[in-house]
Amino acid sequence: MSHTSSERRRAATEDASRLALSEVVVDRLRARVSEVATHTVNAITVEVPAYRNALAGPMGARITSAVELALGGFLRLAGPARQRGQAAGAPMTPALDGAYELGRGEARSGRTMDALLAAYRVGAREAWREFSRVAVEQGLASDDMARFAELVFAYIDELSAASAAGHADELATTGRVRDRYLTRLALSVLRGDPPDRLLDRAQRAGWEPPRSLAAVVLPTEQASRAMTGLDERTLRADEDLPETLDDEQASSVLLVADADGVRRGAAVAALRGLDAYVGPARPWSDARSSYLRALRARRLGLAAEGGGTCDTDDHLAELVVGADQTALADLRAQVLAPLGDLRPASAERLAETLRAWLLHQGRRDDVAAALHVHPQTVRYRMTQLRELYGARLDDPAQVAALVIALGTTPAHGRPGIPDTSR
Known part of the structure; x- marks a missing residue:
C-alpha cells in the first residue's frame, strides 16, 4: 500500500x-x-x-x-x-x-x-x-x-x-515462519535425524513428504536460479550444513522431490549450466545418503562430459573406486610396481598402454586407435609388459585388480599413474 x-x-x-x-x-x-x-x-x-x-x-x-x-x-x-x-x-x-x-x-x-x-x-x-x-x-x-x-x-x-x-x-x-520450519526440516534430513523427528518437522512446516528426495550440492549464488525449475516441494539449506565442505565457496543443498525414473532427466536438465552435483533419489527420510554421495562426487572432482551439472548416477564406477582414495592409491602403486625401475616417461607410456589393453579387452587395433599409435607399437609395448608382469596378466585376480586400479581416471594425475606429488 x-x-x-x-x-x-x-x-x-x-x-x-x-x-x-x-x-x-x-x-x-x-x-x-x-x-x-x-x-x-x-x-x-x-x-x-x-x-x-x-x-x-x-x-x-x-x-x-x-x-x-x-x-x-x-x-x-x-x-x-x-x-x-x-x-x-x-x-x-x-x-x-x-x-x-x-x-x-x-x-x-x-x-x-x-x-x-x-x-x-x-x-x-x-x-x-x-x-x-x-x-x-x-x-x-x-x-x-x-x-x-x-x-x-x-x-x-x-x-x-x-x-x-x-x-x-x-x-x-x-511465510517467514514456514521458511524457517522448512530449513530446519532440510537440515534434519541432511543430518540423518530419526524418522519420527523428521515426520514431526514435516508436519510443523506443512510439508507433505514425497516418495523420495535427491540432494543437489551447488554454489549458493546459483541456488535461487536452480529452484525456479525444480519441483515446488524442493527443500533448501544454505547454512550450518552437516559435513565439512572442503573449499571456501559458499554452498547450498537442495533436496528435490521425486527426482527418479523418468522425472530424473527433467530435474537434471533444470540444472543445466550450473556447477551442481546431483545425488541419487532415496526414500525421503534416508536422503542423507544422497547428500553424502553428492559431496563425494564433488570432492573427487567428477563432472559431466563437457563440464556443468554432474549426475552421480552416471559416475558410479568412479565413486566406488574413489570411496577410499588412500586404498586406491595403494592399489595403483601395488599393481604398477613392476614398472618401478623404468624411467618415468617409459613407465607412463606402458601404464597407459596397459590401461587401454584392459579396457578394450586386448583388441590391438582398438588399443592403437585409443592411444593414437600404430598397432605394431601396441604389440611392442605389450611384449614389454608381459616380460615385466609375467603370468600375472593371465591371473583373473590380478587382472581384476589392474582393472580397478587403472580402469578409471583418478582425480589427480593421468590415467593409471599414481600421484606421488602429495
Missing part, C-alpha cells in the same frame, strides 16, 4: 467527515447497528462463496462483532460528538485496528484478500442501504445526503485498506 493512496483515502474521509449528523439521526442509526450488522453478515454469506460455510459458530460471532465495531466507529466519525480540536484519525483508530486484525485472522483462516474485499463491497452496500433509509426518514437534506454517502464509502475504503495490510502482514509473517 503506497503512502500516496493512503493519504488520498484519509483526505477523502476527512473531507466527507465534515458532515455532522444531528444527535437524533445518530441515535436512530445507532439503534439499527445490530440489525445492519446481521443483514451484512447474511448478505456476505449468500454472495461471497468463501464465506458460505465460514460464519457459523464462533467465527460468525467474531465477524458480526467486527462489523458492529466498524459501524460504531463510523457513527463516532459522523456524529456531533466529534471535537473540533480532536486528532483527525482518533475516532477511527479502534475500527482501523479491528479491521487490521480481521485481515490477519482471515489470512490465518486461509481466505484470500479477494474474498475479504468482496465481503467489504457487500458490507458497504448493505450499510449504505440501511443507513440511507434512516437518513431519508429523518429528512436529511440532499447536500448532506450526498456527503453522507461519500463518508460511508470513504470510511469503508479506509477499513478495507487496513484489512488488506493486516492480511499481507500475516502472510509475510507466516
